[in-house]
Amino acid sequence: MTFRFSLAVAAIPEGLPIVVMVTLVLGVLRMAKKRVIVKKLPIVETLGCCSVLCSDKTGTLTANEMTVTQLVTSDGLHAEVSGVGYDGQGTVCLLPSKEVIKEFSNVSVGKLVEAGCVANNAVIRKNAVMGQPTEGALMALAMKMDLSDIKNSYVRKKEIPFSSEQKWMAVKCSLKTEDREDIYFMKGALEEVIRYCTMYNNGGIPLPLTPQQRSFCLQEEKRMGSLGLRVLALASGPELGRLTFLGLVGIIDPPRVGVKEAVQVLSESGVSVKMITGDALETALAIGRNIGLCNGKLKAMSGEEVDSVEKGELADRVGKVSVFFRTSPKHKLKIIKALQESGAIVAMTGDGVNDAVALKSADIGIAMGQTGTDVSKEAANMILVDDDFSAIMNAVEEGKGIFYNIKNFVRFQLSTSISALSLITLSTVFNLPSPLNAMQILWINIIMDGPPAQSLGVEPVDKDTLRQPPRSVGDTILSRALVLKILMSAVVIISGTLFIFWKEMPEDRASTPRTTTMTFTCFVFFDLFNALTCRSQTKLIFEIGFLGNRMFLYSILGSILGQLAVIYIPPLQRVFQTENLGVLDLLFLTGLASSVFMLSELLKLYEKHCCSTQRVQTHHEDV
Ligand SMILES: Nc1ncnc2c1ncn2[C@@H]1O[C@H](COP(=O)(O)OP(=O)(O)OP(=O)(O)O)[C@@H](O)[C@H]1O
């Protein structure tokens, strides 16, 4: 009865859920050290399957530190703006004359900057922006022209707030001093703003907006956009739909440091990075090239196009596109859904309220800890504490590593339990005395589920594994190759142990303490050698190093000492029904048990050799 019971205990891999849990938790802790907060445990593992990373541009790929660097008025004056930051240092110079402009010394530039300052909700205090950085940049521009106080000479009567769908905002004001009619100030994407305009400003005098004038504006917008600038159009007038177009400002927003490298590493490890932005085509392309998206071979798609394409067809097309521009939150969601439909596991990074829906529906939603909005952090299941985009790379590697470690663990555990089970089944079937007694099986079970097994879960994972392409979600842990390897190890362990059992069996076929002690120790040694080779699926022990996993060393050492205690300490001898073994016995058992290790290492060598010749062959075919 006890025997059957211990058998059942041994056969159930109780350690599996624990090791999965422990491995995931340790992964989460390691990621926290790299400044990534994971809100749900299983996300860590999902990261290893991530094949597409969609990213919002502003604030994620770029620093969200916006500065106006140039402007064009509707009557064709160009000016450049110097100085960064929000302390009002810097000047606005007309080109090409380099004439410095202050206040309304140039009416057209003055009106343009005034509109940007009045249609604005940002406040600059102590050299820092409170509000949207885009608006902060326009405030800083006004400060450079000594125009920032002009906002106070108006009373605001109404605001039509900005939204990502609408892509513009406007305010309705009247001058405090005079009792004149109301005036609207509007800012936003050029194609939206210009729809509300009938006139354009020419040196302070409104003239009808001709098609030539429109095309001039579009051309200027493209020119600024291709420099990677975010372009905003400005207008003012007595009524929406009867506005006077004032001009364009170009706002620079530098890419974050390390983004370019991170994009490259991610692409090399099989994660394709895509940008989804609300900005215009040229801006998106310029930034995309700048950060090395898709090696500069960019294919773009607009939000409108996303809407117009049939649902099924969209899934086929989104995979090839790497830049989505002029998108609204609705489009972001559609793109994510289409990518998922095409079989991709999608991660999405974003910082804004407008990214929240997409973050929620992506398989992995990633928010920015410093600059991100609370809504985006709430919707995400992972947060980059320092807004460091390259931390995603570490997180993906962590995800791959964890799957790999769990696989090693499963291999070890299954081969042990299959061996123990078969040994006992065989001896029962052939009516032999039991090779292991109940206590011994329980001891084996402790090794199988306990420290040596658990420490496989914390094996440091080598770079080669991490650079492998993301696995598909359909991949099972127990692939055919793995099952074969497990069976092979089991066969070696069973035959070795049975051999010892047979060799140590006295003539009368009644097993003595020496028989079981030898068999028992043999099995335990086999198990420890098996654990050693299970530390890696592909690498030889010399490549990963004997000392690479400290936890593993300690637990193996502990197991060996434990085993010796069980054999040599009298009270334990009584419990385990063991007796002293000679040094030669131990050496012999060690030699025999190492065979399972040798065999599996040889198999790794062979596989390596095969792989490399195969690679050479395919390489030749490529040529
Ligand atoms: N405060 C604002 N007022 C008026 N228009 C704005 C403002 N902020 C942005 N825009 C316009 O709306 C467009 C979309 O901005 P939005 O912030 O929605 O982009 P997004 O989708 O978050 O993309 P990304 O963060 O990648 O730039 C911008 O290209 C710009 O033309």
Ligand SMILES: [Mn+2]
């Ligand atoms: Mn954004």
